[in-house]
Amino acid sequence: MKYGEIVHGKLHRRVNRFIAEVFIHGKKEAAHIKNTGRLTELLQPDADVRLEVSDNPNRKTKYSLIAVCKNHIWVNIDSQAPNTVVFEAIAAGKVKELGMVNMVKREVPFGDSRFDLYFEKGNESGFIEVKGVTLEKNGLALFPDAPTSRGTKHILELAKAVQKGYSATILFVVQMKGCSTFTPNKEMDKTFSESLLKAAQQGVQILAYDAIVKVDELVLDDPLPVVLS
DNA sequence: GGGTCCACTCAACGAGCGAT
């Protein structure tokens, strides 16, 4: 997934969940944060950041904050990117657990929910829910970074899809390199972590991939081991 | 009065949709 023009900056402060003040070429600018989650580990004062330049005149901010450097590792924080990256990778047959599919579609309704991706492959059809992971601790990629009732709901819906004969996958995109393993963040959200384990036992496939964060691109890379218990 | 809980609103943006 390619971005447009990128500039580097230094984070000054997060004004609210949407807006950060960033020094770009020594000048203080307002930037839209493309992730409304907590990101407390990442959005520290003086952090090096990357921003996409927008020429949309209707926007209140000229810049979008898309990546943050933590301990010399760049972390992509764009909450919309994982969806696109996984869509591109599946369409190109690069997710080896799924292989080459006949078709893949985005944002497809199922029951009361809407899953990120739907695919068909021979007689098989399945749903995929994509989750972006930006939290890393001691080499472990962790999700979620804040309690997520929506996340738990998605897992339960995926288990329902399995019961109805679909295949169902939850794919965690670790938006950085350098993590050895993915595991749910039990300390942050026990319900989510337990639901994930239960869903896996019911046949939901749990996958994790890391990603290469280039200056102006995010690319799905290697599968990571998933530890659920 | 102080503390807790809940419902509600708000923020900036992009996507989707209907109207023109």
Next chain:
DNA sequence: ATCGCTCGTTGAGTGGACCC
């Protein structure tokens, strides 16, 4: 094709209800 509107996103902040 272009527009303007609505909706979804999720934590912070606010105000009201309630209990001690």
